[in-house]
Amino acid sequence: MTAWIKIAEEETDRFIQAQVLKQVLEYLFFDNQYVPIEIDLTEAHSDYLIDVERRYGTKARGIYILRCDDTAYIKLNSITNLQFEATPGFTLRNFYVSRIYVTNPASATSGARLVILLFWRI
Numbered sequence: 141m142t143a144w145i146k147i148a149e150e151e152t153d154r155f156i157q158a159q160v161l162k163q164v165l166e167y168l169f170f171d172n173q174y175v176p177i178e179i180d181l182t183e184a185h186s187d188y189l190i191d192v193e194r195r196y197g198t199k200a201r202g203i204y205i206l207r208c209d210d211t212a213y214i215k216l217n218s219i220t221n222l223q224f225e226a227t228p229g230f231t232l233r234n235f236y237v238s239r240i241y242v243t244n245p246a247s248a249t250s251g252a253r254l255v256i257l258l259f260w261r262i
Contacts (some may be wrong), residue, residue: 145242174204174257175242181252187219192258193238200258202233203240209252212216212244226254233259 177190192200203216205226213223216232217239224230228243242254 144184147254160172169225174259175257176206177203177258179212179242179244179254179256181208181212181247181254182250183231184246187215188242190242190256191238196258198260200237200255200260202231202235202259203237204232204257204259205230205255207253207255210244210247210249214251214256215241215243224254 160188174211175196179185179190205228209227212226214226215221215223216235216237219241223241223243237258240256244254
């Protein structure tokens with residue numbers, strides 16, 4: 141019986157250590173930090189997936205659309221959610237973002253881009 145208790149304690153310790161490490165890493169790398177995501181709008185996209193949680197290991201806490209040179213639409217977290225037009229200056233705070241889906245027709249504007257800033261601490 142004591143062997144099972146010892147194994148359970150070790151597993152619990154490892155779990156706690158992993159959670160603490162995750163919080164420390166989030167603090168060090170994402171404290172008031174942002175990461176720009178750029179999408180080339182000269183290519184057509186249909187529900188192009190940006191998997192924030194898989195790419196960065198955690199969900200973003202907000203987004204800011206910095207630049208959108210042509211028409212583009214965004215869905216957040218689920219492909220079945222309603223899309224909205226990407227408009228420069230759009231801000232979403234205190235909302236967990238795990239996935240972003242982008243849809244746009246191919247832009248005729250040379251160098252057209254969509255730039256989204258992802259935030260972790262707001």
